[in-house]
Amino acid sequence: MKALTKFIHAVLCTLLLICFATPAQASSITTVVDDSANVGSHTSLAINSEGLPVISYHDITNGTLKVAICKDEKCKSRVISSIDNDKEVGFYTSIKLNSDDFPIISYFDQTNGDLRLIICKDKFCQKTIIKVLDSEGIVGQHTSLALKDNLIPVISYFDQTNGILKLAVCHDADCKNKTITIVDESQNVGASSSLALLNDNFPVISYFDQFNGDLKLTICYDIFCENKNIITLDSKGNVGGDTSLALTKNGHPIISYWDATNSDLKLAACLNPNCSQKIISRVDSEGSVGFNTSLVLNSKDLPVISYLNSTKGNLKISVCSNIDCSTKTITTLHSNGQLGWFNSLALNQKGYPVISYYDLSNNYLKISVCSSATCTKKTFANIDNSN
DSSP states (O other): OHHHHHHHHHHHHHHHHHHHHSOOOBOEEEEEEEOSSSEEEEEEEEEOTTSOEEEEEEETTTTEEEEEEESSTTOSSEEEEEEEOSTTEEEEEEEEEOTTOOEEEEEEETTTTEEEEEEESSTTOSSEEEEEEEOSSSEEEEEEEEEETTTEEEEEEEETTTTEEEEEEESSTTOSSEEEEEEEOSTTEEEEEEEEEOTTOOEEEEEEETTTTEEEEEEESSTTOSSEEEEEEEOSSSEEEEEEEEEOTTOOEEEEEEETTTTEEEEEEESSTTOSSEEEEEEEOSSSEEEEEEEEEOTTSOEEEEEEETTTTEEEEEEESSTTOSSEEEEEEEOSSSOOEEEEEEEOTTSOEEEEEEETTTTEEEEEEESSTTSBSSTTTTEEOOO
C-alpha cells in the first residue's frame, strides 16, 4: 500500500511539473495589416469605444506617418491613410483616442528634428491638424502622449540636443497654445519616456537615465510639472531602457523596462503613489529578452507586458498573477522570423491582449489578437515563479 501511495504521489508530481513547466501554447489570431511597402515600425495601438484597434506607425519606404483604422476586432477589414506625407516623419509614434474616438498622435520629424502632433478631426483621419510643438534643436524622440480630460494633449519627449527630458502641455484640444517645461535636466536623460496622468491630470513619467544607466521616475505635482519629485528606481547595472508605464486605480506607478546588463525584462511596482515603497522583480530572463516593452494593467490592476526576445526575434507576452509578477504566464506568440519589433499592447473589451508590431522578416505591419486573457490554450501552462 505504501509503495502504491508513493507511486501515485510521484505520478502526480510529474503531472504537476509538466503543467507548470511546459512552454505555453499560444492562442491568437494574426493579421497582416499593411504590406504595401516596408511599413510598420514605431507602432502605437489604441482600442476605440467599439472595441476596435487603431494603429499609428511609420512607413519606412516613403518616410511618412500612417494610421490604420480597423473595422473589426481582428483587423481583417481596415482603412489605411497616410496622414503626414512630409519626408522622414512618423518616428516614435504615440496614439490616443479622444472622447469622440478621433485619433491624436505625437511623433518625431527626423528631417527637421522636431516634435510633431497630428490631431484628427474625424474617426478615419480624413481631416487633420498638424502642429510643430517644439523645434529648438533636435527634439521629439521617444514621445509618449496622454490626454487631459480625454481631450487635451500632454506629451513627454527627449531633447537630444540638450540631453534632457521635456514636457509639452497643450492648453486646448487643437493645441493652439502650449507650455513646454524641462522636467529633468540631469546629464543625458529622457530616452524611452512613458507618460500617464493621475486623476487630477498631473503627469507621471518613467524614462531612462542614459548617463548613469538608471531607471528614473518623475512624479509631477501640477499639470506643467514645475513642482515634482524625481526618483531613481533602479540603478543595478545598465537598466531602464524601453520603459512602459501604467498607473493603478490608486495612482501607483507600475513600470516594465529592459535590463541591458543582463538582457532581462524587469518590473518596478510602486506600492504607494510617491513610490517610496517599491518592489523590483525580474519577469523574464530566458535569452536576451525585454527589448521593446509595452505594459498595460488589467481589470485587477495586474501587469500585462508584451516584449521582444531579440536573440530569436520572438514576440512574447507575460501576464502577471500578482503585482510584482513573481507568478505569471509567459507565452511566445510568434517564434518564426524576426517578429515583434516596435510592439504596442492594449486590452480589448474582453480583457484579451491585442498587439501591433513590425514583422522585420517581411517588412509588414501586423496585429495579433489573443483568444484568452493569457494568450494560451492551456490555462495553467508555464507558470514561472522565478525572480
